[in-house]
Amino acid sequence: MxxxxxxxxxxxxxxxxxxxxxxxxxxxxxxxxxxxxxxxxxxxxxxxxxxxxxxNPDLINLYNLLKEQPENYIFEAKRWFISENNCKEAYLDIRLQFNSTNDIMYRSLAFLYMNRFGFNGLCRYNKKGSFNVPFGSYKKTYFPEAELEFFAEKALKATFICxxxxxxxxxxxxxxxxxxxxxxxxxxxxxxxxxxxxxxxxxxxxxxxxxxxxxxxxxxxxxxxxxxxxxxxxxxxxxxxxxxxxxxxxxxxxxxxxxxxxxxxxxxxxxxxxxxxxxxxxx
CATH class of the missing domain: 3.40.50.150 (Vaccinia Virus protein VP39)
Known part of the structure; x- marks a missing residue:
């Protein structure tokens, strides 16, 4: 295997x-x-x-969304992985919007973006529940399209619970x-x-x-x-x-x-x- x-x-x-x-x-x-x-x-x-x-509800919501809407989620997520978003200003703006919305699709897309563009792939929230990982300053960021597709297919066998x-x-x-x-x-x-x-x-x-x-x-x-x-x-x-x-x-x-x-x-x-x-x- x-x-x-x-x-x-x-x-x-x-x-x-x-x-x-x-x-x-x-x-x-x-x-x-x-x-x-x-x-x-x-x-x-x-x-x-x-x-x-x-x-972590953000993690489980992302997994369920990817399982239920794989093509739509991957298509939308890929649009975030552009050079214009690989800067501190864009990252902080997306993080701010993530912390101020309850929209599951937006939070799931932003969660993947911040995981890849944030510092060291950390997942961290403050006492108020706000995501507070700083920008990662990477020269180039990889969009894990093949990995997302494999996960989505395998997820058909899975039940995700928070x-x-x-x-x-x-x-x-x-x-x-x-x-x-x-x-x-x-x-x-x-x-x-x-x-x-x-x-x-x-x-x-x-x-x-x-x-x-x-x-x-x-x-x-x-x-x-x-x-x-x-x-x-x-x-x-x-x-x-x-x-x-x-x-x-x-x-x-x-x-x-x-x-x-x-x-x-x-x-x-x-x-x-x-x-x-x-x-x-x-x-």
């Missing part, structure tokens, strides 16, 4: 981990992803049905497999605690997610795979899961210049039957 790139740039995107994650996902009737983000795993797996969730991980898990039943890519635990909790809490996903959420994943595996007979940084904390959180470590290159500086090797932890919570079979083999 040829690897497919997402049409959105995304912090913490899983394109580089596709093979490692795909290898650990068992067959199932439905693939569920509570933190879909740019959708790299969705695009690079082959399940019959998908349930894809995120708490819900948090707990609500998404409530809709999970036997026959599903779940992959969770939550906001990562900082490599250094002490150094990054303040900025981490501001991300909206607290340490309590990390604990809760691990608990929800384990219960879903044991009580509903499903596999749940979670990715996160490999830290003492995450190893404690996922100590009942099957753990494996993958080394990846990742930009860890705010300006995106530095790329260092970082260990990522893949934690697979298994159903009771799999745990019993494993014990029998080991004994």
């Amino acid at each position: 040829r690897k497919q790139r997402a049409f959105l740039k995304w912090a913490g995107g899983k394109y580089s981990l596709v093979e490692h994650i795909r290898r650990r996902l068992p067959p199932a009737e439905k693939f569920v992803e509570p933190f879909v983000g740019a959708g790299s795993i969705f695009l690079n797996t082959d399940y019959e049905h998908y349930l894809l969730a995120d708490i 819900k948090g991980y707990q609500d998404t898990f409530r809709g999970v039943s036997k026959g599903c497999v779940v992959y969770c890519d939550p906001p990562y635990v900082p490599l250094s909790i002490t150094a990054n605690f303040t900025s981490y809490v501001r991300s909206g996903f607290s340490l309590d959420d990390q604990v809760s997610l691990a608990d929800v994943a384990e219960k879903a595996a044991l009580e509903r007979d499903i596999h749940v795979l979670i990715s996160n940084h490999d830290t003492k904390l995450t190893r404690r959180l996922y100590h009942r899961a099957h753990l494996s470590v993958v080394e990846v290159k990742r930009s860890i500086s705010r300006n995106g210049n530095g790329r260092n090797k970082v260990d990522e932890l893949l934690a697979l919570f298994r159903p009771k039957k799999c745990l019993r079979d494993r014990l029998i083999v080991e004994n």
Whole structure:
């Protein structure tokens, strides 16, 4: 299966981990992803049905619009990717209009534009809910037409919902497999605690997610795979899961210049039957 790139740039995107994650996902009737983000795993797996969730309504509205009106959305989006819009003044004007309108089509088109023309592909809102990523100052910006077309076709198998991980898990039943890519635990909790809490996903959420994943595996007979940084904390959180470590290159500086090797932890919570079979083999 040829690897497919997402049409959105995304912090913490899983394109580089596709093979490692795909290898650990068992067959199932439905693939569920509570933190879909740019959708790299969705695009690079082959399940019959998908349930894809995120708490960002702009992201989910864009996906649903692209699914329902692919030709119209791509045609309109392409008109934004012109040299006249590749300047700070145009970017700030579009960002201002985005923050002052509730029109779903405009917001979805502007969201893609700001993702590609904004700084580092960041997606960030202030406390008032206004998008506040600065202009990126790129010499040339790529319009991801082929990626949009592939996503739109694949989206026919998917249901996109704007819900948090707990609500998404409530809709999970036997026959599903779940992959969770939550906001990562900082490599250094002490150094990054303040900025981490501001991300909206607290340490309590990390604990809760691990608990929800384990219960879903044991009580509903499903596999749940979670990715996160490999830290003492995450190893404690996922100590009942099957753990494996993958080394990846990742930009860890705010300006995106530095790329260092970082260990990522893949934690697979298994159903009771799999745990019993494993014990029998080991004994």
